Structure formats: C-alpha cells, structure tokens
Amino acid sequence: MLESTLGVGIIGVSPVRGWATTAHIPALRALPNYEIRALSAHSAESARTAGEVFGVSAVFADHEQMLTQSDIDVVAVTVKVPQHRELVSAALAAGKAVYCEWPLGRDLEDARAMAALAAEHGVRTVVGLQARQAPAIEFVQELVGDGYVGEVLSTTMVGLSVPGDILGRPNAYMLDRTNGANVLTIAVGHSLDTLNHVLGEFADLSAVSDLRRPLITIEETGEQVVKTAADQIAVIGTLTSGATASIHVREAVAGGTGFLWEINGTDGTLRITADAAQPQIYPLTVAGAHGPSEPVELPVPAALRQKWPALTSLDGAPAYNVGRAYAAFAEDIDHGTHTVPDFADAVRRHEVIAAIERSAASGKRVKR
Numbered sequence: 146m147l148e149s150t151l152g153v154g155i156i157g158v159s160p161v162r163g164w165a166t167t168a169h170i171p172a173l174r175a176l177p178n179y180e181i182r183a184l185s186a187h188s189a190e191s192a193r194t195a196g197e198v199f200g201v202s203a204v205f206a207d208h209e210q211m212l213t214q215s216d217i218d219v220v221a222v223t224v225k226v227p228q229h230r231e232l233v234s235a236a237l238a239a240g241k242a243v244y245c246e247w248p249l250g251r252d253l254e255d256a257r258a259m260a261a262l263a264a265e266h267g268v269r270t271v272v273g274l275q276a277r278q279a280p281a282i283e284f285v286q287e288l289v290g291d292g293y294v295g296e297v298l299s300t301t302m303v304g305l306s307v308p309g310d311i312l313g314r315p316n317a318y319m320l321d322r323t324n325g326a327n328v329l330t331i332a333v334g335h336s337l338d339t340l341n342h343v344l345g346e347f348a349d350l351s352a353v354s355d356l357r358r359p360l361i362t363i364e365e366t367g368e369q370v371v372k373t374a375a376d377q378i379a380v381i382g383t384l385t386s387g388a389t390a391s392i393h394v395r396e397a398v399a400g401g402t403g404f405l406w407e408i409n410g411t412d413g414t415l416r417i418t419a420d421a422a423q424p425q426i427y428p429l430t431v432a433g434a435h436g437p438s439e440p441v442e443l444p445v446p447a448a449l450r451q452k453w454p455a456l457t458s459l460d461g462a463p464a465y466n467v468g469r470a471y472a473a474f475a476e477d478i479d480h481g482t483h484t485v486p487d488f489a490d491a492v493r494r495h496e497v498i499a500a501i502e503r504s505a506a507s508g509k510r511v512k513r
Contacts (some may be wrong), residue, residue, distance in 0.1 A: 154183035154217040156232055157224035158209050160195040163449045165223040172468030175455050178475050185211045212239040226326040237262045247273040251325030256495040260488035261330040264439040270475050272491035274338045278469035280428035280449040286343045294410025296358045299389040304422025306332035306396040311362045321374040327374035332422040333394045338494050339424050350382030351502040394422045416440045428461050456481055
C-alpha cells in the first residue's frame with residue numbers, strides 16, 4: 146500500500162530536449178506515488194509549451210513563484226550546474242525536499258554550502274548519483290559483500306567519455322572548466338562514485354590530468370571553441386581497505402573500450418562493462434570468475450531488477466535509474482531510511498574530485 150503521494154515541481158524543463166525531458170519526467174510518470182504538479186522554465190513561452198506537452202497545468206517562468214505552491218513536496222533541479230546553488234538554496238529555504246542533478250555544485254565550496262543549508266533546514270535531499278540504484282551495481286555490491294572475490298586486492302576502471310571532437314551547442318558550456326560540468330566531474334564523478342560506493346573511500350591518491358584536444362567543433366555551426374577542461378584524467382591510489390585502485394577516463398578518442406571495471410580479489414574477479422563511462426545511464430553487464438578462469442556473464446537477479454515493477458518498461462533507458470532513485474527516495478521518506486545518495490554524500494564525492502585536482506596541479510600524492 147502506498148504511504149504517500151509526493152508532489153514534484155521541476156525546475157529546468159524544455160519541451161524538446163534536456164535531462165528533465167529525457168529522464169525525470171518519464172521516471173516520475175511511471176511511479177504511482179509521485180505526481181508532477183508544476184514546471185518551471187527559463188521563459189513564460191517555454192514554460193507554457195512544456196506544460197502543454199507534458200500535461201501539467203501549473204507552469205512558471207519564475208521559480209520563486211513555483212516554490213510557494215503548497216502541494217509541492219519535492220523540487221527537482223535539472224538546470225546547468227552553475228545555477229544549482231542559487232536554485233537549490235531557494236528550494237531549501239522554502240522547506241522543500243530537493244532532488245538536484247549531479248554535480249551538486251561547480252566546486253566543493255558550492256556543495257558544502259548546499260549540504261549545510263539542507264541540514265540547517267532539516268529537509269531531505271537527493272543528488273543525481275543514480276548509478277548506485279542500478280540493479281547491476283546493487284548486484285556487484287552484494288557479490289563483494291558475500292565474498293565472491295574474497296579479499297579485494299585491487300580494482301581497475303577505464304572508460305570513454307564523449308567520443309570525437311564535436312559537441313552540440315547546448316553542451317558547449319561543459320568545455321569551460323569553471324562551470325563545473327566536465328569529464329572530471331561527470332564521467333569520472335559518476336564512475337568514481339560507483340567504485341567508492343561498492344569498495345570504500347580513498348585513503349590517498351595521485352592524479353594526472355591533461356588537455357589533449359583544446360579545440361572542439363560546435364556541431365550546429367562548425368565553429369571551433371577553445372576547451373579549458375581536461376580531457377584525460379588518471380588516478381591511482383589506495384582505498385581505506387588497503388586495496389589498490391586505478392581509474393583512467395578519457396575523452397575525444399575514436400573507438401576503444403567504453404567502460405571496463407574490474408575488481409580483483411584473493412578468490413576471484415568481477416568485471417563490469419558498458420558502452421561508456423556513464424554507469425548512471427548505460428546498461429551494465431556483470432561477469433565473474435573464480436581462480437584463473439575467464440569471467441563469464443552473471444545474470445542480475447530478477448529480484449533486483451523487479452524491485453519496482455512500475456519501472457520495468459524503462460529498463461535500458463536513461464530514465465530507468467533515475468526512476469529507481471525516486472522510488473527509493475519515497476521509501477526512505479516513508480520509513481525514515483537513507484538509501485539514496487544525499488547532499489552529504491555529494492560533498493564526499495566533491496572532496497575526492499578536489500583531491501584529484503590538487504594532486505594533478507601539484508604533482509604530489511594527496512592523503513584524504
């Protein structure tokens with residue numbers, strides 16, 4: 146029996162594109178204990194059109210007006226990263242629970258400020274690190290916890306972010322490192338979060354970052370834009386368990402391994418693969434082996450995949466793990482639990498990213 150129906154207001158909705166349209170709206174529509182009650186967009190015309198497209202009557206060009214609506218329990222912030230702090234802070238001040246997309250802020254300072262404000266107001270939060278809710282990641286966590294690989298000795302992760310040297314205009318802001326949305330924060334950030342969630346945090350790390358393709362072509366115009374965000378990130382370090390961990394995520398290459406994560410232990414190996422270093426979006430395949438044999442696919446148990454049957458039709462789509470995060474959040478609210486990553490978790494991930502930046506800039510090993 147459903148214990149609550151949560152009214153959602155989404156800030157940052159386009160009627161034709163964007164993460165709200167691709168992921169949040171399909172996810173929320175599929176879940177019976179959520180109702181989209183308001184939309185906010187950058188202009189009155191865009192808000193009106195989005196309302197017509199998605200069947201939502203309460204639409205706003207001013208997010209502050211939307212936040213006064215008493216029937217909104219959760220505010221989803223799905224705009225570009227530089228606007229997160231302002232919009233999240235307004236929603237928290239209004240006493241609303243907040244689901245903010247990842248990265249939480251442009252930097253660690255932004256993230257800490259939002260987490261502190263959430264704690265001050267005593268409201269629940271979610272950050273969009275939804276790969277934790279992927280059935281395959283839950284399965285891997287169970288396998289590691291049950292001793293499938295024995296003691297974890299090391300783990301290796303290699304992945305591809307954006308292929309090629311062409312980018313669509315809406316994503317051009319990601320080329321500027323000061324905007325806080327780039328390979329390090331997104332592809333590395335999501336991938337790193339799964340590693341740390343399953344295997345524990347870094348005790349220390351060393352990092353190298355480089356910018357190998359400084360000119361990117363804008364797809365719609367052919368214009369070349371100077372990129373300031375690194376497109377090669379390599380990290381090696383020691384986890385608090387003592388295991389050695391290495392990560393290399395690269396951008397703008399032709400072909401190559403999309404995503405490969407190995408966990409090597411005293412008794413076996415787990416191998417997780419996908420098409421790109423975006424485990425929060427792309428379907429993941431799990432393989433495993435004991436001893437020296439080659440890993441074979443391990444089907445994810447049906448019980449994990451079917452935890453929320455309302456989301457079955459979204460399996461494989463970008464909205465799937467977002468939906469699972471929303472479903473888990475509703476259960477957390479009902480039962481007083483904490484299973485989805487919140488702003489405090491986001492701060493921990495931003496702290497690792499800051500440590501990577503410090504190490505790469507100084508050439509020194511950084512202790513956590």
